[in-house]
Structures are given as structure tokens and as C-alpha cells.
């Protein structure tokens with residue numbers, strides 16, 4: 325398939341969806357609800373089937389009940405009762421097969437089942453393999469799909485894989501080699517679900533669709549950019565995975581750097597998947613690498629949460645969490661001062677931070693513009709507030725712009741004004757979830773919002789230097805109480821440049837006059 329086909333020519337076609345890891349958390353919380361929403365919205369072709377695969381035994385009826393329960397709990401559309409005709413019509417498309425990834429015989433049986441389903445639902449041999457599995461299993465699945473004959477049908481074959489893609493560059497390369505022995509790059513869809521978020525995709529339109537942003541989008545006018553991905557949750561039941569990953573690998577290598585690329589990339593010459601991905605990888609290649617451990621120390625902060633209280637609830641520290649090493653030095657928070665060394669961004673610091681057990685669940689980008697050279701109203705000593713463009717990604721979706729204006733009724737008193745457009749207030753819960761959009765894109769063959777191998781590899785080489793410096797000084801991790809905004813050193817990262825973190829969601833901005841669409 326040519327991934328540079330015009331996007332409007334890409335259409336959803338009937339396919340069999342194979343969900344490897346169908347008894348797991350991701351399938352339950354995200355994948356089944358996403359498939360159901362797509363079905364409800366008429367975005368799936370009529371001729372489709374879903375095969376759930378995992379080791380645990382399940383009858384077809386038990387599996388369909390699992391799918392129903394997951395939809396009731398997590399989908400933005402609730403499903404009908406399991407006896408209703410509409411649900412039965414949908415559920416009819418779901419099958420389950422118990423299968424061990426490491427046993428090729430199971431794949432041969434799967435091949436027979438698949439051909440039966442393709443005949444039953446008139447599916448033209450298109451097959452999408454979604455790996456909701458630990459990455460160690462990706463190589464075996466690919467190999468056994470081929471050995472088991474599943475790649476011999478007439479239609480297209482696509483492999484959708486979850487993050488994390490490896491643990492570092494070396495392991496990612498190995499993983500990639502294993503997969504590439506079977507699938508071509510254009511058949512591989514590496515999910516980074518942040519790229520499926522409405523407002524992350526909207527960054528492109530805000531930038532390239534507005535005459536008053538793009539001309540200012542450079543180091544002449546922008547002072548700094550702040551990207552925050554705050555979470556209130558701890559590690560929940562994923563302690564085993566998280567303790568070997570940490571915030572840098574879990575969020576930094578992927579979601580944070582991908583968001584940074586969307587903010588910093590050059591306008592693509594055409595809006596085709598490869599053109600956009602080419603521009604994103606150029607940003608990753610322009611990231612200034614931290615040359616020494618001292619560089620890392622001066623520009624990156626890591627922290628781990630200790631016990632704390634959030635809205636009256638006592639919460640344990642990270643080391644007390646289930647499946648976490650009680651002496652763990654894994655970071656649950658990190659912040660970094662990053663530079664994109666290219667013509668557009670030279671000298672502009674990008675401050676990025678993410679953490680678990682922070683006070684607010686929020687993903688937000690703040691673009692701080694350079695201050696006016698002087699305050700013509702009150703003189704040099706009185707600095708005017710800088711203009712801000714704030715892109716709210718999650719859970720609130722929208723943008724606000726902070727400007728200075730004359731306070732009505734005064735001679736020349738100036739007050740900051742925020743024009744707040746809340747998209748989620750208008751669209752509400754019907755805003756499509758990231759997984760829906762990405763699964764839909766994969767069925768159409770649109771790889772724009774999936775990460776290409778060179779993006780993954782370049783991001784790892786940037787992150788590996790931080791991880792290596794931390795490994796040398798494993799004891800210097802700072803702590804922060806659950807419910808706080810992370811270690812104190814995070815403030816210093818910005819303070820040394822004369823900046824501070826802007827309050828997220830406009831909180832504490834009491835001196836600002838808000839003009840809202842809601």
C-alpha cells in the first residue's frame with residue numbers, strides 16, 4: 325500500500341480484527357469500547373469480524389459477555405441489554421480462541437477460523453492484527469502469523485502495536501528487526517494514543533490555519549513553551565511494568581516528545597502521512613542531546629512520590645504500591661529543559677513535565693510570547709504580562725488566549741484578559757476517543773498519526789542519554805508528596821531562565837478577566 329495516497333481516497337474496508345491480549349486491561353478499557361463506538365457511528369464496514377485471542381479459556385458466549393461488560397463500563401455509548409436484537413447483531417461478529425503466542429499450532433487453527441469468518445461475513449481477506457500484549461511477545465506473534473499462514477490472504481495485512489516500543493534504542497532495534505522480518509514498514513502502525521487525541525491533532529490546524537499564529541511561531545516572538553502531562557493516578561495495578569519503565573520511558577519517550585514535535589515541526593508541503601512524519605522526525609533530530617551527566621543534572625529533574633493526602637484521601641507512597649520494589653529508584657515524575665536546535669527555535673527553551681499523583685489530571689501546552697519591549701502606559705519598571713496561547717488537550721479540550729486590555733472605565737489601567745474557548749464544553753463526552761480515531765485510521769490505511777520507525781529510534785537516542793546519566797547516579801532521585809506539583813528543583817529549571825510554570829487550567833489566575841464560551 326502506498327502511504328502517500330491522498331487521504332480522502334482512503335476508505336474503511338471490511339476486515340477481520342485480531343485482538344491479541346483480549347483478556348487484558350487495554351482491550352477491556354479501550355479497544356472493545358472503541359470498536360463499539362465506531363460500529364454505532366457507522367464507521368466500520370458491515371463486513372467485519374473480531375477475534376479475541378489470549379491463553380485463558382473462554383467460550384464464545386463468555387467472551388461476548390466480557391465485551392458487553394467492558395462497553396457498559398467504559399464506552400461513551402452504552403450498549404443495549406444482551407438480549408436486545410441490536411446488541412446480538414453486533415455480538416455476532418465476535419469470536420474467541422484460546423491461543424498461546426508461542427505455539428504455532430494455535431495460529432494454524434486460527435487460520436481455519438479466519439477463513440470461515442471471511443466466508444460468513446463476506447470479508448475480502450483484509451486482516452488487522454492488534455497486539456495488546458507485552459512487547460516481548462511482538463516478535464513471536466509476527467513470526468507465527470507468517471508460519472501459521474495468516475498472511476496469505478488476498479487483502480491487506482496490518483500490524484498495530486502498542487507502546488512501549490522497546491526499553492531503549494538497542495532493544496527497540498531488535499524488536500523492530502523481528503517485526504520487519506515479516507511486515508513491511510508501511511504495514512506497521514505503532515500506536516501513540518496521544519496522537520489520536522482531538523486537541524493534539526488540532527495543534528496542526530491552530531498553527532497552520534491561522535494567520536495570526538504562524539508568523540509569530542518562532543524564536544523572534546516566543547519566549548518559551550511549557551508542556552505538562554499531569555496525572556492524579558498512581559501506578560494502579562501496573563506496578564510490575566511501571567517499576568521497570570518509569571515516567572521517562574512510559575510518557576517521555578513517546579507522548580511528550582510526540583507533542584513537542586507537533587508544536588515545533590515545520591509546515592509540511594502536503595498533508596500526506598509521510599510528509600507530516602518527515603517533518604516530525606526532523607524536530608526529533610534537532611533536539612540538543614545532553615552531552616554529559618552534568619548536562620542532564622542541570623536540565624532534567626526526576627522525582628518519586630511519597631505518601632500524601634489528596635482531597636482528604638490518604639495515599640501511599642510509590643514504594644508502598646503493589647508490585648513495586650520497596651527500595652525502588654524509579655522516577656514517577658520528570659521535567660526537562662529541552663532545546664530544538666534549528667533555525668526556527670534556536671534559543672527557545674521547551675519545558676516539559678509529567679508525573680503521577682499530581683494535584684490535577686491535565687495535559688496542556690502553554691506558549692509564552694516575548695514581553696513587549698516597554699510599557700508605554702506605566703513605564704519601564706512595570707512589566708506587562710506576556711501574552712499566552714494555552715492549548716488544553718485533556719481532559720478539558722480547548723484553547724485560551726491571554727492578552728492585555730484596558731480596564732473599562734479607567735484612564736489607562738491595564739488588566740489581563742483571557743478568551744477561553746472550551747471545545748469539550750460544547751462537544752461534551754461525544755468527542756471521539758483517541759483509540760477510536762486511531763483504529764479507524766488504521767482500517768483506512770492512514771498512518772499519519774502513528775509513529776514511524778525513525779521517529780521511535782530518534783526519540784530513544786535522546787532519552788537514552790538521560791537514562792544513562794541517571795543510572796550512573798541512581799541515588800539522586802528527589803521525592804515529592806502525593807498531591808503536590810513535584811520536586812522543588814522543577815521550579816528552578818525555569819527560574820534560572822527568569823520564567824515560572826504557568827498555573828494549569830488557568831487555576832489561581834484570579835487577576836485575569838475570563839471571557840468564556842461556556
Ligand SMILES: NC(=O)C1=CN([C@@H]2O[C@H](COP(=O)(O)OP(=O)(O)OC[C@H]3O[C@@H](n4cnc5c(N)ncnc54)[C@H](OP(=O)(O)O)[C@@H]3O)[C@@H](O)[C@H]2O)C=CC1
Pocket residue numbers: 344345346347348349350351377378379380423424425426455456457458459461486487488565
Ligand atoms: N493498559 C493500558 O492502559 C495501556 C497498555 N499499554 C500497552 O498495551 C499492552 C497490553 O497492556 P495491558 O492490557 O495493560 O496488559 P495485561 O497484562 O492486562 O494484558 C496482557 C494480555 O496478554 C495476554 N497474554 C500474555 N501472555 C500471553 C501469551 N503467551 N499468549 C497469549 N496471550 C498472552 C494476556 O492474556 P492471558 O493471560 O489470558 O494469556 C492478556 O490478555 C502492553 O504493551 C502495555 O504496555 C499501552 C498504553 C496503555
Ligand SMILES: O=C1O[C@H](COP(=O)(O)O)[C@@H](O)[C@H](O)[C@H]1O
Pocket residue numbers: 555574575687718
Ligand atoms: O500511555 C500511557 O498513558 C496513560 C495516560 O493517558 P491519558 O490518555 O489518560 O492521559 C498513563 O496513565 C500510562 O501510565 C501510560 O502508559
